[in-house]
């Protein structure tokens with residue numbers, strides 16, 4: 001089929017449409033080189049269906065050579081059981097390496113072969129699944145299309161059009177399921193290919209980790225981004241203290257920003273004098289108030305509403321100017337001065353004044369009695385007023401042009417300047433005496449805002465301000481996937497909601513892993529402001545990453561801080577329980593160095609650098625341990641969020657617990673990254689959360 005497509009492409013010659021079709025077909029066929037066919041269903045009616053990464057048809061034949069895993073007819077591959085066999089009597093998992101079949105795994109779906117039961121649910125294709133989850137990790141996530149389990153398949157194919165929340169403990173496949181759901185959505189709803197799909201993840205490293213899954217499923221056109229990168233051009237280089245980050249993430253900041261923008265608009269107490277064409281026009285407060293009201297009634301953002309304000313004000317000024325012209329061209333008794341005719345016909349003086357104001361008159365204008373200026377003249381006059389620097393300056397002083405950076409920097413530099421709790425009770429900082437700020441220099445307490453380093457928590461504020469001001473519309477998407485969604489603040493949710501007008505989302509996360517102090521503690525609380533009750537929650541329960549021994553080692557920690565949250569059940573055990581080792585504060589770097597050397601001893605270098613060993617430490621130890629841990633292996637808990645490694649060494653759990661109000665969740669994240677080994681080094685006695693782990 002590739003050869004055929006290549007020939008057709010070559011034959012397409014000057015026809016760009018045909019060439020595009022065949023080029024796309026070649027890309028489609030090339031994307032599925034690995035694991036093209038991974039399953040077979042033997043149906044009770046005698047047919048055989050091969051399941052693979054895409055559908056392949058031969059001309060003139062009705063039955064496909066290969067059926068796309070996303071096709072409805074392929075579904076029994078993921079859901080058929082001995083009890084509900086869905087017409088299948090044998091399910092075969094086919095494992096290939098290159099073009100060689102290296103393993104077959106058959107399941108007979110009759111009541112004599114009820115498969116291996118797992119806590120009441122049957123694992124689908126257990127041998128293939130265990131081979132997949134036991135395999136060493138490469139540092140890059142792979143697709144699991146060949147071994148997707150029934151509870152996962154249900155989420156992948158769920159047709160719900162609101163926000164689908166997928167909750168589940170560490171390693172339950174939330175990420176991988178969300179990505180397969182994207183592939184399925186693109187298959188089932190082709191219009192999404194043009195509307196676009198966005199996948200939001202917690203870090204660039206994470207996005208790299210998952211970056212091969214969708215292309216491996218033949219879906220290359222999905223946008224992946226962190227929240228920060230959704231707002232291009234912002235330089236993030238500052239870290240907020242947790243309390244400040246928490247404060248900046250709260251939803252009421254939206255109101256404060258809106259008020260800050262509103263309060264920049266000024267209605268003067270006294271009439272404002274505007275000079276135009278050597279006449280002094282007066283803009284009275286009532287006119288300004290009316291213009292502001294008209295502008296605000298549009299509901300448009302600041303910049304666009306400002307155009308309405310301008311129109312209203314300039315209209316008033318133009319009328320005033322016209323009245324002045326009338327006045328200066330007539331005597332008190334109504335007679336035209338300077339040679340003009342008393343009935344209103346234009347005279348020499350009128351024509352001079354009109355010419356000075358840029359009003360062009362045609363021959364017809366010169367005859368009949370008439371108002372001095374008609375609508376066309378007034379339009380010309382309005383344009384002249386708008387182009388006049390003096391008028392513009394007056395307009396800008398009343399309805400000032402603003403930038404998102406300026407609005408946010410000013411809010412943060414307001415009375416509560418960076419000190420989070422102080423923001424409370426101050427109303428909107430910047431609503432005070434705005435007129436004393438020196439707008440002309442762009443120079444205030446935070447420094448030069450245009451080049452300032454912002455923090456991660458500032459980005460949703462800048463985005464909010466940009467939306468309030470109407471500066472640049474962000475791209476929108478037909479479907480948005482939010483991974484590690486528990487980390488997002490209320491302000492970050494507003495940012496995402498703006499990018500998903502249909503509010504059709506897949507949101508995956510685990511409230512027991514929330515590390516960001518501004519993150520979520522309830523899905524209802526973060527979602528309902530945006531979608532009301534148009535959201536639904538599902539749960540994944542099986543851990544495909546960590547062996548049972550690791551799940552067991554985290555049980556105390558989970559029970560202490562999230563009572564009632566069941567730990568996910570692991571599909572396998574290694575017989576290798578996690579261990580802990582006590583050391584002293586002074587000997588910590590030496591001990592870590594020894595353990596790392598032991599671990600990597602005799603293994604090829606690639607084995608420990610390529611993301612397979614992680615030494616997870618509290619921030620405070622980063623500098624001291626940088627010299628003793630191979631580069632690329634040393635991380636803080638927030639940096640390993642969503643990632644996985646063959647072996648994990650957790651350093652100083654007490655400090656991880658103490659470093660943040662959500663330190664217990666950080667420790668939980670750190671301990672659940674491993675697919676095989678877990679070790680813990682603690683200076684001094686172990687904190688209660690890990691005291692139950694076997695001492696080494």
Ligand SMILES: Nc1ncnc2c1ncn2[C@@H]1O[C@H](COP(=O)(O)OP(=O)(O)OP(=O)(O)O)[C@@H](O)[C@H]1O
Nearest residue numbers: 132144147148149170171172173174175176544642
């Ligand atoms: N059905 C499956 N077959 C094979 N491997 C699977 C399956 N489901 C999940 N996995 C593997 O389990 C590991 C954990 O998956 P994933 O990272 O998606 O979990 P998660 O729930 O997002 O975890 P965390 O909450 O810790 O980020 C991955 O290596 C993934 O490929």
